[in-house]
Amino acid sequence: CIKQSARGGASLVSDSFAAARVLRERDPETFRLLSTMPVRFFYQDANNCHVQEKPHIQVKPDGVTPWRVNFSGRLDYAPLWVDGETQDRYFRGRKALADIMAERAVSFRLGDGDLFIVDNHRVLHGRTDIDAT
Numbered sequence: 001c002i003k004q005s006a007r008g009g010a011s012l013v014s015d016s017f018a019a020a021r022v023l024r025e026r027d028p029e030t031f032r033l034l035s036t037m038p039v040r041f042f043y044q045d046a047n048n049c050h051v052q053e054k055p056h057i058q059v060k061p062d063g064v065t066p067w068r069v070n071f072s073g074r075l076d077y078a079p080l081w082v083d084g085e086t087q088d089r090y091f092r093g094r095k096a097l098a099d100i101m102a103e104r105a106v107s108f109r110l111g112d113g114d115l116f117i118v119d120n121h122r123v124l125h126g127r128t129d130i131d132a133t
Helices: 016-026 028-036 084-103
Strands: 011-015 039-044 049-054 057-059 066-069 106-108 123-127
Touching (some): 016 028, 016 066, 016 084, 028 084
16 A cells, blocks of 8 residues: 555455355355366456466365365356256355355555555455545
8 A cells, every 4th residue: 555545445354264164164065066166267358368267165185175265256257067056056155155254354454555465365355445535
């Protein structure tokens, strides 16, 4: 943050590994689905196009310990190649994971000159609305 002068814009962070563990405890079947079903992540701008397919929750070889969590409301696409029931389970599971992360999110405001660095595969980050008026 070079100079914080607008209202709003607080940083939000959530430990996605902790959220994945909570999901596994609450609903092991949904955890299994989100850790095995590949989802397409797509980003394109004027110069680049990035496409990857991977599960929302990537686990270590033990099959239960989170290694990476991939989650983006604007970059991930629904798995359309599966049947309707599996899609319904996927959307319910994705929402459950998002809800857990939101419940556990921490909010703080960066001050002038502050820098915040995160591991994008563990800490999900966002911002509250900015009021520039």
